[in-house]
Amino acid sequence: MKYFIIGDEDAVLGFGLVGIQGLKAENPAEAQVAFNTALEDKGVGIIIIEHKIADMIRSQVDKYIFTKQFPLIVEVPGRAGKDPGRLGLRAMVNEAIGIKL
Amino acid sequence: MRNVAPTKTNMLTLKNELKFAKLGHELLDQKKNILVMELLNLIDQAVDHEEEVEKALSEAYRALEHAVLDVGKLKLFQIASAINIGSNVKISQRKIMGVGLPVVDTSFEDYPPYYSLMGTSFWLDSSLKEFKIVVKAMGKLAELKISIMRLAGEVKKAIRKVNALEKIAIPNLQETVKHIENKLEENERDIIILLKMTKLRLEKKKLDNQQP
Numbered sequence: 001m002k003y004f005i006i007g008d009e010d011a012v013l014g015f016g017l018v019g020i021q022g023l024k025a026e027n028p029a030e031a032q033v034a035f036n037t038a039l040e041d042k043g044v045g046i047i048i049i050e051h052k053i054a055d056m057i058r059s060q061v062d063k064y065i066f067t068k069q070f071p072l073i074v075e076v077p078g079r080a081g082k083d084p085g086r087l088g089l090r091a092m093v094n095e096a097i098g099i100k101l
Numbered sequence: 102m103r104n105v106a107p108t109k110t111n112m113l114t115l116k117n118e119l120k121f122a123k124l125g126h127e128l129l130d131q132k133k134n135i136l137v138m139e140l141l142n143l144i145d146q147a148v149d150h151e152e153e154v155e156k157a158l159s160e161a162y163r164a165l166e167h168a169v170l171d172v173g174k175l176k177l178f179q180i181a182s183a184i185n186i187g188s189n190v191k192i193s194q195r196k197i198m199g200v201g202l203p204v205v206d207t208s209f210e211d212y213p214p215y216y217s218l219m220g221t222s223f224w225l226d227s228s229l230k231e232f233k234i235v236v237k238a239m240g241k242l243a244e245l246k247i248s249i250m251r252l253a254g255e256v257k258k259a260i261r262k263v264n265a266l267e268k269i270a271i272p273n274l275q276e277t278v279k280h281i282e283n284k285l286e287e288n289e290r291d292i293i294i295l296l297k298m299t300k301l302r303l304e305k306k307k308l309d310n311q312q313p
Contacts, residue, residue: 001190003236013177014165017225018209018232019186045190046205046243065250072192072203074243077155079162089147089246093140093253 001045004038004071006031006053010079015048022048028056035060044071050078103277107284115281119274126266132198133259139197140252147245154238161231164224171222180225184215188236200255202248207240209233 005015005022012022023034031053038047054061054075065073105111169177187210194201215229 001192003188003190003239010162010165010169013169013174013181014161014228014232015236016178016181017165017184017229018236019184019188020236045192046240048239048243065247066254069201069203070192072205072243072247074239074246076158076239089151089249090144093144093249 002043003046003048004041004044005048006034006038007048007050007076008078011050020048025053025056031056032060039064039071046072046074048074048076051075052078102273102280105277105281107281109285112278112281112285115274115278119271119278122266122271122274126263126271129259129263129266133256133263135198136200136252136256136259140249140256143245143249143252147242147249150238150242150245154235154242157231157235157238161228161235164228164231167224168222168228171224172220176220177225180216180221184229185212186210186215186233190240197252198255200251202251203244205240205244207237 003015003020005011005020006025007015007022008026009024012024015022023030023037025031025034034053035047035049035057038044049061054073061073061075064071103115105115172180189208189210191206191208193204193206195204196202216225
């Protein structure tokens with residue numbers, strides 16, 4: 001299994017340095033293509049995707065996170081750092097399952 | 102309340118059902134508690150880990166920026182495509198209360214040296230190192246996040262089941278059983294009265310026959 005990175009140019013370059021394949025995406029169409037490419041490759045075990053790109057194809061990403069066993073999807077902040085308006089993990093879980101922990 | 106004939110057989114089956122429902126409720130409640138505990142544990146871990154990854158990532162991007170400034174983007178892309186590092190992820194599974202959670206193990210296959218020492222910069226080495234750390238941490242983060250999502254889904258399901266049993270199924274069954282019990286007792290009293298009246302009448306008849 002290997003990683004696959006979907007992000008901007010810098011992310012692809014950076015992760016490329018450690019031998020991780022990736023595609024850059026800047027708009028929803030590209031994001032879609034990149035996501036599908038990653039899914040079609042059966043060798044991909046973990047897809048690393050930037051927050052803002054994941055947001056472009058949110059419904060699909062969520063579908064994979066919640067229902068499918070493989071591949072694992074992990075969202076990371078982009079180069080600009082963490083988006084301050086973004087929900088924390090705890091809040092995200094609370095929202096997802098509708099219970100207070 | 103269920104619409105069943107108030108007979109003893111029905112009452113017995115319903116009582117059995119009630120026992121079963123209560124047992125199920127207890128088990129599900131335990132399951133829910135275990136899942137929630139595990140979930141809280143994982144969330145704590147994940148929050149720590151997320152911060153770590155973010156720090157490492159910003160560190161890595163900083164190094165990369167310097168490397169880009171030193172070497173140039175085009176050259177860096179060339180170097181990146183020549184670097185021979187295989188990142189290998191092993192994904193196995195562990196189970197908690199029947200929920201499959203992934204366990205990720207990342208390893209690298211290095212074949213250094215990756216690039217010429219001439220014309221490259223210290224920052225390139227540094228960003229390489231940083232990104233390796235990021236990737237390793239990322240595997241763990243993916244494991245935690247996915248585990249949390251799956252567990253959360255399972256907790257939600259368990260809660261729904263527990264509530265359905267507690268708030269609907271069990272009270273419903275209890276009410277039905279009670280209703281049947283009441284009906285049966287009522288019938289019994291009816292019969293006793295009936296028997297008593299019959300007895301009285303028979304005795305009266307006997308008396309009448311004796312004193313003509």
